[in-house]
Amino acid sequence: DAKTTQPNSMESNEEEPVHLPCNHSTISGTDYIHWYRQLPSQGPEYVIHGLTSNVNNRMASLAIAEDRKSSTLILHRATLRDAAVYYCILRDPRDDKIIFGKGTRLHILP
Amino acid sequence: DTGVSQDPRHKITKRGQNVTFRCDPISEHNRLYWYRQTLGQGPEFLTYFQNEAQLEKSRLLSDRFSAERPKGSFSTLEIQRTEQGDSAMYLCASSSRDRGTDTQYFGPGTRLTVL
Numbered sequence: 001d002a003k004t005t006q007p008n009s010m011e012s013n014e015e016e017p018v019h020l021p022c023n024h025s026t027i028s029g030t031d032y033i034h035w036y037r038q039l040p041s042q043g044p045e046y047v048i049h050g051l052t053s054n055v056n057n058r059m060a061s062l063a064i065a066e067d068r069k070s071s072t073l074i075l076h077r078a079t080l081r082d083a084a085v086y087y088c089i090l091r092d093p094r095d096d097k098i099i100f101g102k103g104t105r106l107h108i109l110p
Numbered sequence: 111d112t113g114v115s116q117d118p119r120h121k122i123t124k125r126g127q128n129v130t131f132r133c134d135p136i137s138e139h140n141r142l143y144w145y146r147q148t149l150g151q152g153p154e155f156l157t158y159f160q161n162e163a164q165l166e167k168s169r170l171l172s173d174r175f176s177a178e179r180p181k182g183s184f185s186t187l188e189i190q191r192t193e194q195g196d197s198a199m200y201l202c203a204s205s206s207r208d209r210g211t212d213t214q215y216f217g218p219g220t221r222l223t224v225l
Contacts (some may be wrong), residue, residue: 041218044201044216045220046202046215087152096143098143
């Protein structure tokens with residue numbers, strides 16, 4: 001399974017943008033980049049995914065490097081409710097399970 | 111869409127007892143997954159079903175673990191002769207493969223404590 005590397009933790013101030021990095025130098029051509037997050041005492045929830053082009057949705061934006069060896073999840077205006085563990089995951093469409101790493105624990109400072 | 115539900119939310123049991131957890135997926139989803147999560151770690155895949163067929167099992171799923179999905183609706187995960195090492199959060203997720211991206215929607219989990 002292709003692996004991702006994320007910082008263990010990050011801090012950000014409330015109402016400021018947050019950029020969560022992810023390195024995936026061994027990504028294959030068919031791997032999609034997915035992000036999930038897990039709020040305290042809850043199951044993971046889907047945030048966003050992409051293949052090559054940058055993606056936007058109501059929760060976040062995903063910026064994918066041209067060589068696809070890294071990506072960045074962008075929260076445009078962090079709130080206290082965004083404090084969570086964020087997982088960057090590579091998924092081959094032929095593989096059904098999700099392989100989670102340890103993720104990045106995001107702390108939001110009021 | 112009422113989301114994925116799991117029951118119970120918490121279970122405390124003594125070592126050696128059997129426990130059973132239930133997962134109700136989103137109604138139109140044909141795939142159902144079980145994961146286990148220990149403190150400070152990401153969830154680990156255990157097994158999954160497409161409709162009623164169990165298609166893959168992790169080597170983490172020892173002989174003491176069994177999962178079923180009768181009629182392709184809800185699923186149960188049973189652990190026999192529980193051990194302290196089984197203490198974890200057990201997460202269920204569902205998805206609809208027909209919808210291409212196979213986004214998995216997770217339930218709130220069942221936290222198991224084995225004394």
